[in-house]
Amino acid sequence: MKKVFFFFALLFSFNFFSQEEKRPKTQPSAFLSNFYYSVNFGGIFYPFSNDNLIEGYSTETFSRNYFSGKIGFGYNIKEKLALQFGVIRPAAWFKYNNINNIGYERSVWINAWYLSLKKSINLDKKLSVFGEIGIANVTRVGFSIDDRVIYPDAHFGSVLYGFGVNYKLNERWRLSLNGTFIPASKKDNQPSISQATFGFEYHIQKIDDTLALAYENDTRYFFPDNILQVSYGNSEIGFGANKFFSMNIKVGDFESFGIPVFWLGDVRARHSFSITYQRLAFRTQKLFSLDWGISGTVFQTEAQKETVFAFSIFPTLRFYLLRKKGFDMYTNYSVIGPTFLTKSNIDALETGPKTTFQDTMGLGVFFGKKRTYNFELRIIHYSNGNIFTENSGVAIPIQFTLGKTF
DSSP states (O other), X not given: OHHXXXXXXXXXXHHHHHTSSOOOTTSOOTTGGGEEEEXXXXXXXXXXXXXXXXXXXXXXXXXXXXXXXXXXXXXXXXXXXXXXXXXXXXXXXXXXEEETTTTEEEEEEEEEEEEEEEEEEESSSXXXXXXXXXXXXXXXXXXXXXXXXXXXXXXXXXXEEEEEEEEESSSSEEXXXXXXXXXXXXXXXXXXXXXXXXXXXXXXXXXXXXXXXXHHTOTTXXXXXXXXXXXXXXXXXXXXXXXXXXXXXXXXXXXXXXXXXXXXXXXXXXXXXXXXXXXXXXXXXXXXXEEEEEEEEEEEETTXXXXXXXXXXXXXXXXXXXXXXXXXXXXXXXXXXXXXXXXSEETTEEOOOSEEEEEEEEEEEEESXXXXXXXXXXXXXXXXXXXXXXXXXXXEEEEEEEXXXX
């Protein structure tokens, strides 16, 4: 209960401080104006081999997935120096096939959260190079065969460093080419991790006050100040959306088909019900908004019909896809929302500490003459992001959501 109280106290504190300065929502706060996020995809390379397995176990064939992502947030401490936080992970895991030629197939999971400093040097008005150095929290989930550990789990800290190139499209958007490296750890029997990615950075920028007021008073584009929503989901609809957006659908010879922008989970919810409140923090003229919210969710599991409560605070990135006379369509995405679960061992699976994270993504519309009403489809995931080796994760299938704006 103390943790739940802490989360809600933190939210009210944030709302209090966010109202300290009287400003239009189209003008970011001093904190947000130094904030950016980055999304990058590319190849990841980690030379797992038979040398990593205990004596007496080996294979001649491996399934290597090279596609990976690097997603993070940054804060400009000063010009050309930023603090970054994010995650590096493959779209699918490394697999040892047909171990000892008797049909065993086992996967090794790897994940790395990082905190780094990024130093940039301008080459001209648009092109810059950068170096990155920091620390990484590396988590590996190994495997067993017949209750014998063949490749043990590991959880350790490491140095992370990298370099890259940014190309400035305008004040907000930058293209990014990145190389990132985490050295091998002999102590933890872990090979090195190398990643090369391409993507973008989006920087939230202050604009002229006159222009900010003009955007604020532009009635052509609707942005809700507040949203109150109720949601219900049932596993009868299946976990297809969760699997597709976590690249876990099997199609023909493809064992990992989909788009790797979300996560699945070993614990599956049979029923789920949520109440959510969101408040506008910042918006552009037409296409993007940032909300802060709180939610309470209760779900019943499929396997053992356990009841679990989840209390979360979270940021929401909302992108408007279509604006028509009768409705506005959007997609939203939320990650690493601090969450308290009332259970950590769920369906006899260890999900890690009760203090964890919530991730959501959805597709919805605001409708009605004054866009008073809201309908949304969303999926939810709870996990600690492999910060800990115990991380079974929870998958909430599609929830049908009705909302009211005010």
